[in-house]
Amino acid sequence: MPMRFFLSTGHALYVGPSHDPRFHQHYAVQFVAGVDAPLKIHTDAATTTSTRVVAIASEVRHRVLSRGTIALLFVEPEALGGPSWRAGSAEPVRYHHADRRALRGLVDAGPNAIREQLLGYFGVDAPVHSPADARLRELMRQIGAEGPMGLHSAAAHVHLSPSRLRHLFREQIGITWSRYLLWERNKRAVRHALQGATLTAAAHAAGFSDSAHFTRSFVNLFGLTPSTILQSKGAVHIDSVSQP
Numbered sequence: 227m228p229m230r231f232f233l234s235t236g237h238a239l240y241v242g243p244s245h246d247p248r249f250h251q252h253y254a255v256q257f258v259a260g261v262d263a264p265l266k267i268h269t270d271a272a273t274t275t276s277t278r279v280v281a282i283a284s285e286v287r288h289r290v291l292s293r294g295t296i297a298l299l300f301v302e303p304e305a306l307g308g309p310s311w312r313a314g315s316a317e318p319v320r321y322h323h324a325d326r327r328a329l330r331g332l333v334d335a336g337p338n339a340i341r342e343q344l345l346g347y348f349g350v351d352a353p354v355h356s357p358a359d360a361r362l363r364e365l366m367r368q369i370g371a372e373g374p375m376g377l378h379s380a381a382a383h384v385h386l387s388p389s390r391l392r393h394l395f396r397e398q399i400g401i402t403w404s405r406y407l408l409w410e411r412n413k414r415a416v417r418h419a420l421q422g423a424t425l426t427a428a429a430h431a432a433g434f435s436d437s438a439h440f441t442r443s444f445v446n447l448f449g450l451t452p453s454t455i456l457q458s459k460g461a462v463h464i465d466s467v468s469q470p
Contacts, residue, residue, distance in 0.1 A: 228242065228461055229241070229242030229243065229455075229457075229461050230242060230337075230461045230463075231455045231461060231462045231463070232337040232463045233412070233413055233416060233462070233463070233464050233465070234413075234464075234465050235366075235399075235401075235406065235409050235410065235413070235465075236301065236302045236305050236353060236399070236400060236401050236405075236406070236409060237254075237299065237300060237301045237302065237305070237341070237353065238254075238299075238300045238447075238448060239297070239298070239299050239300075239337050239340060239341060240296075240297070240298040240300075240448075240450070240455075241261075241295065241296075241297045241298075241332065241333070241340065242295065242296070242461075243294070243295065243296075244290070244291065244292040244293065244294065244295075244296050245450065245454060247289050247290075247291050248289060249268070249287055249288065249289045250287070250288070250289065250445070250449040251285050251286060251287040251288065251313075251449070252284075252285070252300075252445070252446055252447055252448055252449045253284050253285060253302075253303070253446060253447060254284065254300035254301060254302060254303070254447055254448060255281065255282065255283055255284050255300070255301050255302075255303050255306055255311045256281070256282045256288075256298060256299070256300055256449070257279070257280075257281050257282075257298070257299040257301070257344040257345065257347075257348070258279065258280050258281075258282070258290050258296060258297070258298050258299075259278065259279045259296065259297040259324065259329055259332060259344060260277075260278050260279070260292045260294075260296055260329070261294065261295040261296060261297060261329050261330060261332055261333060262292070262293060262294025262295050262330075263292055263293040263294050264276045264277060264278055264292070265277050265278065265279075265280055265290055265291070265292045265296075266290070266291040266292070267280050267282075267288065267289075267290055267291075267319065268288060268289045268290075268291070269282075269286060269287060269288045269318075269319060270287050271318075271319075272319075274319070274321065277321045277322075277323060278322070278323055278324045278326070278329060279321070279322040279323070279324045279329075279344070279347050280319060280320065280321050280322070281319070281320040281321075281322075281347075281348050282318070282319055283303070283311050283312055283313055283315055283317075283318040283319070284303040284311055284312045284313060285312065285313040286313045286318045286319065288319075295333060297332050297340055297344065298448075299340070299341055299344045299345070300447065300448050301345075301353060302353070302400065302401045302405060302409075304396070304400055304401050304402065304405070305353035305400035305401060306350055306353065320348055322347040322348065324347060328343070337463075338352075353400050357394070357398035357399055358398060359394055359398055361384040361385070361386065362384070362394055362395070362398060362399070364384065365380055365383060365384050368383070369407075369410055370410070370465075373410075373414055373431075373432070373433065374407045374410050374411055374414075374432075374433055377391065377392070377403060380403075391403065408443065408447070409447075411432045411433050411434065411443070412432070412440075412443060412444055412447060413464055413465070414431065414432035414433075415428045415429055415431065415432035415434065415440050415444075415452070416428070416452065416455070416456070416462065416464060417464050418431045418432065419452065419456050420456070420462055420464075424437075425437035425440065425441070425452065425453075428440065440452065441453075
């Protein structure tokens with residue numbers, strides 16, 4: 227089936243063919259569903275076969291093998307409560323044997339429905355990245371339109387101290403200021419690439435030193451390269467995962 231990729235702030239969703247089977251690790255927590263067939267999960271600690279849904283904690287080295295379509299949801303660990311979703315936690319890999327018919331429904335479902343279904347298997351509520359504070363909403367709007375800015379400039383723009391701005395971001399958006407800027411830079415680079423820019427030009431427009439820097443950042447977030455996502459431009463959506 228055609229690939230779909232939805233990129234927002236603090237979470238992203240991939241639905242499409244199973245891809246690169248190499249071992250890798252990334253900061254985002256990964257929720258995976260085998261839509262067409264069971265998953266085979268390899269970690270440094272164990273190999274598990276015949277599971278249909280798995281959640282893999284942040285920075286756990288792994289590879290996921292499957293035949294056919296898979297759904298991958300990536301979420302910042304802070305948005306899920308932090309420590310329990312990091313490597314070294316009591317359950318770095320969690321399994322759920324979901325109904326096949328329910329998983330087949332993921333193929334045609336919208337991004338919000340897929341996200342809620344995958345998180346629901348593990349009793350997790352969908353994270354909310356829409357702040358109540360109007361100053362933060364205005365700041366996020368400006369960063370989305372004009373690109374990331376330094377902490378002190380951002381704090382001055384909304385008449386807050388840098389420490390207060392950092393606190394509000396973590397409290398109301400669920401991720402740190404630095405992680406927020408990282409997601410925004412990756413979104414900006416992908417957006418420029420979708421508009422026809424080369425990877426190098428897109429990387430520079432988003433504040434990366436070069437295309438290699440952008441690629442490393444993207445892989446560290448998702449375990450996927452930008453070229454994997456950008457090879458099907460019509461299926462890539464930025465900010466299309468709306469809030470509940």
